[in-house]
Amino acid sequence: MTFAETIDRARGENRTLLSEVEAKAALAEAGVPVTATTLAQTREEAAAQAEGIGYPVALKVVSGNVAHKSDVGGVVLGLESHEEVADGYDEIIRSVQAAQPSAIIEGVSVQEMAAPGVEVIVGVTTDPQFGPVMMFGLGGIMVEVLGDVAFRLAPLGEGDARDMIDEIQGRQVLDGVRGQPPVDVGAVEAVLDGVSRFAAEHPEIAELDLNPVIASPEGAIAVDARIVLAEA
Amino acid sequence: MSVPGHPLDRMFNPKTVAIIGDKGPNYMWLRNNQPFKDRGGNLYSVQIDEKEIPGIEELGIENFRALTDIPEPVDYALVAVPRHVSPYVMKDLIEAKVGGAAFFTSGFAETGEELGVSLQAQLTEMAREANFNVVGPNCMGLYLPRVGVRFNPDVPVAEDGRVGFVSQSGTHSIMFSLVMGANGMHLSRCASFGNAIVLDISDYLEYLTEDPETEVIAMYVEGVKDGPRFVRALREAAARKPVVVWKGGQTDAGARATMSHTGSLASPHAVWQGIMRQCGAISTDSLDETVDAVKVLLDAKAATGKRMALMAMTGGQSVSITDAFVGEGFEVGRLSEGSYEELSSFFNIIGGSFQNPLDMAGTVQGKRETLERILGILDADESVDALVMEQSAMFGARQWKDHPERIDDLIDTLAGHIERSAKPFLMVMHPAHEEAFVAEVRLKFAERRIPVFASFERAAAAAARALPRATRA
Numbered sequence: 001m002t003f004a005e006t007i008d009r010a011r012g013e014n015r016t017l018l019s020e021v022e023a024k025a026a027l028a029e030a031g032v033p034v035t036a037t038t039l040a041q042t043r044e045e046a047a048a049q050a051e052g053i054g055y056p057v058a059l060k061v062v063s064g065n066v067a068h069k070s071d072v073g074g075v076v077l078g079l080e081s082h083e084e085v086a087d088g089y090d091e092i093i094r095s096v097q098a099a100q101p102s103a104i105i106e107g108v109s110v111q112e113m114a115a116p117g118v119e120v121i122v123g124v125t126t127d128p129q130f131g132p133v134m135m136f137g138l139g140g141i142m143v144e145v146l147g148d149v150a151f152r153l154a155p156l157g158e159g160d161a162r163d164m165i166d167e168i169q170g171r172q173v174l175d176g177v178r179g180q181p182p183v184d185v186g187a188v189e190a191v192l193d194g195v196s197r198f199a200a201e202h203p204e205i206a207e208l209d210l211n212p213v214i215a216s217p218e219g220a221i222a223v224d225a226r227i228v229l230a231e232a
Numbered sequence: 233m234s235v236p237g238h239p240l241d242r243m244f245n246p247k248t249v250a251i252i253g254d255k256g257p258n259y260m261w262l263r264n265n266q267p268f269k270d271r272g273g274n275l276y277s278v279q280i281d282e283k284e285i286p287g288i289e290e291l292g293i294e295n296f297r298a299l300t301d302i303p304e305p306v307d308y309a310l311v312a313v314p315r316h317v318s319p320y321v322m323k324d325l326i327e328a329k330v331g332g333a334a335f336f337t338s339g340f341a342e343t344g345e346e347l348g349v350s351l352q353a354q355l356t357e358m359a360r361e362a363n364f365n366v367v368g369p370n371c372m373g374l375y376l377p378r379v380g381v382r383f384n385p386d387v388p389v390a391e392d393g394r395v396g397f398v399s400q401s402g403t404h405s406i407m408f409s410l411v412m413g414a415n416g417m418h419l420s421r422c423a424s425f426g427n428a429i430v431l432d433i434s435d436y437l438e439y440l441t442e443d444p445e446t447e448v449i450a451m452y453v454e455g456v457k458d459g460p461r462f463v464r465a466l467r468e469a470a471a472r473k474p475v476v477v478w479k480g481g482q483t484d485a486g487a488r489a490t491m492s493h494t495g496s497l498a499s500p501h502a503v504w505q506g507i508m509r510q511c512g513a514i515s516t517d518s519l520d521e522t523v524d525a526v527k528v529l530l531d532a533k534a535a536t537g538k539r540m541a542l543m544a545m546t547g548g549q550s551v552s553i554t555d556a557f558v559g560e561g562f563e564v565g566r567l568s569e570g571s572y573e574e575l576s577s578f579f580n581i582i583g584g585s586f587q588n589p590l591d592m593a594g595t596v597q598g599k600r601e602t603l604e605r606i607l608g609i610l611d612a613d614e615s616v617d618a619l620v621m622e623q624s625a626m627f628g629a630r631q632w633k634d635h636p637e638r639i640d641d642l643i644d645t646l647a648g649h650i651e652r653s654a655k656p657f658l659m660v661m662h663p664a665h666e667e668a669f670v671a672e673v674r675l676k677f678a679e680r681r682i683p684v685f686a687s688f689e690r691a692a693a694a695a696a697r698a699l700p701r702a703t704r705a
Contacts, residue, residue: 211493
């Protein structure tokens, strides 16, 4: 399904929030690196998809009305085999139904696990006065508590992505602290530039979060994605 | 100097000015603009109220009963009529092909009441249709120090203005002009634009970008009507000359509904800061920060390096000046070995120190040659990017009052150093108990383009903001 078709479908269903599977497909189509993510609707499908992706995999519930997946037991990480995936599928369905009986469950997404690295956040929002705005920050506590983030108008110009990264208070975390190797900052810039182009080409996007993007010496890859469409 | 062919050029370079509707007993606007007449400009009044006319003529200003009766083409008009008369005045302004008009008249959309809103809509439609330049309404209009067009009786008339100022607030435009003057800096052109029904911030910004008299642009802005146009104009301006943007007010703070993490973090202030950086503008939050940044831009040489040599007169001050500059991200590190060798040959270390910061009152003791020698050593030191010197009024004022020639001597020494040196030099003079005296002394320093700041913190903050874009050759 192309992004244009996804938008039509979402609008046809009267929703502005795209599923993680839809969001990642759109980003992958736009050349933004995302972890391989597919939608499974039975335990057998989940296990078969995991074989295709390669182990380990993560499973996450796909639902239009579950706000925080992990709070309702909707996320299982680090599954290493066909059996673990099939059982994990059942476990997620059971936990979510128990924790939130009103949940409308579309299925479970089967996801490639990213190699460990530094968590960063890349996002887009729409400023009422200035239009689409890009955000960059370090993930976890830095963004939650300290609001250590940088903004620029989209589309980013030459050097803007690097300036955003350099503006962050916690910038040196990317260079490696406590013996960690430095991450590939160029790959993080590429994610920012790719998202910037994607947002500029699609004014239908009101908000977008890649949270987190895992940055490592080998590259940068979005492991979660959320896209909110503007009201049609 | 002007910007030939620019639509705002006539009103920004007027030869004939009309004041419409000014009244006694003060005749505020006619008096404000008397310097324009004194400097050879044609200053006319337009007033139909017979009671007011004798007072106007007593000021030596010719009055006309209708704008269209004025024999010369009017380049700029200041309108101070009651709001319900303003549409009639607008009709005449358009008919007389005036270059541009500022409406001091208020009581429009800013009142939120129906009559005000509809009068503003009427003025807007008339002006837009005629492609007529309106400043305001609900504003103080233009301040053009070189030709003597003024919006306040205390703002200076000056030939040497180099700073353009654009302001959404009339008060801030006057205050900025006055405080700049008190610091020995003058404006090239200033516009207080109020409700901005026709000309908006980007129009003024575009003119100042082209204006050869304006070397630095500063502005006060609360909100922007056309965001993308403002961003384009600001980028273009900042690419040509330094631009300082003083932002007032937290617009729509936190009120936005959002379904994303990014949206919830995107406070208007944070987004604004990002846009300013992206445009290459210098961002400030207050009048003093704006004046300080402009001072660095005008009178310091540029430096991108962060390594400071700090000179203070006492131990306590050398600690505080270091705290202030380190706090703004500067480095106060070791000087080169060559500098230490030279300094050790004459520096008095009893009650002093020359590590960096330098604690040097005991060594200098008012001797010009010694100060020059220290400045020369620091200037030549390759591990120093910029110099800052403290001379507080605490001790200085008594000495300078007793020996006024010592001020001139110090100023000569510092001005000579700045001319020879490629590195920025800033001076910090805390007024201590001598506010009035320092206000006078500071102007003497300003005359010789020695930038003086009232505290370590203000100097450090201004340096951090503005040193990389400083313009002095």
